[in-house]
Amino acid sequence: MNTHDARIAIIYYSSTGNMHRIAEAFAEGAADAGAEVRLRRVAELAPAEAVDANPAWRAHLDATAHVPEAGHADLTWADGYAFGTPTRFGNMASQLRQFLDTTASLWEAGELADKPATGFTGSYEHHGGQESTLLSLYHTMYHWGALVLPTGYVDYDAVHAAGGNPYGVSQTEALAAEDPAHAKAVLVAARSQGGRLARAAAALAAAHGR
Numbered sequence: 001m002n003t004h005d006a007r008i009a010i011i012y013y014s015s016t017g018n019m020h021r022i023a024e025a026f027a028e029g030a031a032d033a034g035a036e037v038r039l040r041r042v043a044e045l046a047p048a049e050a051v052d053a054n055p056a057w058r059a060h061l062d063a064t065a066h067v068p069e070a071g072h073a074d075l076t077w078a079d080g081y082a083f084g085t086p087t088r089f090g091n092m093a094s095q096l097r098q099f100l101d102t103t104a105s106l107w108e109a110g111e112l113a114d115k116p117a118t119g120f121t122g123s124y125e126h127h128g129g130q131e132s133t134l135l136s137l138y139h140t141m142y143h144w145g146a147l148v149l150p151t152g153y154v155d156y157d158a159v160h161a162a163g164g165n166p167y168g169v170s171q172t173e174a175l176a177a178e179d180p181a182h183a184k185a186v187l188v189a190a191r192s193q194g195g196r197l198a199r200a201a202a203a204l205a206a207a208h209g210r
Contacts, residue, residue: 006035006202007077008194011070012084013042013095016056018122018173019084020064025187026082026120026169029194035201038078040070042099070099075106079210080201081117081146082194083137090129091136092121100140113145114208116200118193122171126163130170137168149200155192162189169193 008030014020020041027037044051044061051057075081083100085092106112119137123130138148151159152166162185163170169190176183 006030006033006198006205007038007079008035008082008198008201009038009040009070009074009078009080010082010084010194011040011042011074011096011099012082012120013086013093014060014064014084015086015093016054017060017063018171018176019086019120020060020067022120022122022169022171022186022190023082023084025190026084026194026197029191029196030082030198031194032191033195033198035080035198038074039067040074041067042070042095045095045098072103072106075103076111078115078201079205080115080149080197082120082197083117084120085133085137087121087123087129087133090132092133096137103140103144107144110145114204115146116149116197116204117141117144117146118149118151118168118197120169120190120193122173124173126172126175128172130165130172131167134165134167134170147200147204149197151189151193154196155189158185158189158192161185 012019012023027039030037085096119134121133171186
C-alpha cells in the first residue's frame with residue numbers, strides 16, 4: 001500500500017473551537033501526505049441549557065453542525081486514528097469517552113488492532129492535565145491492540161515550538177490567547193503529526209495486507 005492509499009480518521013470533541021482547529025490541522029497534514037481523511041466530531045452530550053449559557057459554546061456547535069458525527073463505520077474504514085479532546089480534570093471529555101465506550105464489539109472483532117493512533121488535547125494552564133489526558137486516552141488504544149504513535153521529538157523543532165509535549169500535540173489556551181505564535185506553532189505540530197500518522201498507517205496497512 002502506498003501512502004496515498006492510507007485512510008485516516010480524525011475524531012474529536014470541541015466545545016468552543018480549540019480542538020476543532022487542531023483537528024483541521026491534523027487533517028491537512030494527513031491529506032498533504034496523500035491520505036484520504038475523514039474529519040468527524042463526536043456527539044454533544046451536554047444539555048441545551050448548558051450550551052446556551054456559554055455563547056462561545058453555542059456559536060461553535062452551530063458553526064460545526066455540518067461536520068459529520070463519528071460512527072463505528074469511520075473506525076472500521078480507517079487505517080489510522082487521531083483523537084482529540086480538551087482536558088477535563090486531567091482526563092478526556094465525557095463526550096469522547098462515551099463514543100470510545102461504544103466500541104467493544106469492534107474491539108472483540110479485532111477491527112481496531114494493529115492500527116496507529118495518536119492524540120491531541122488542550123488545557124487552559126500549561127500544567128492543566130495535558131499529559132495525563134493523553135495517557136488516559138491511550139489506555140483505550142492499548143486495549144484495542146492499536147499502536148500508539150506519540151509525537152516524541154521526531155520533529156523536534158515543531159514539537160518544541162508547540163510546548164515540547166512528547167505524548168501528543170497539545171495547546172495551552174491561556175498562552176495561545178496571549179501569544180498567537182503559540183497557537184500557530186501548535187497547528188504546525190499538528191500538521192506534522194498528521195503527516196507522520198498517514199505514513200505510519202500506510203506502512204502498517206501494507207504490512208498487514210490491507
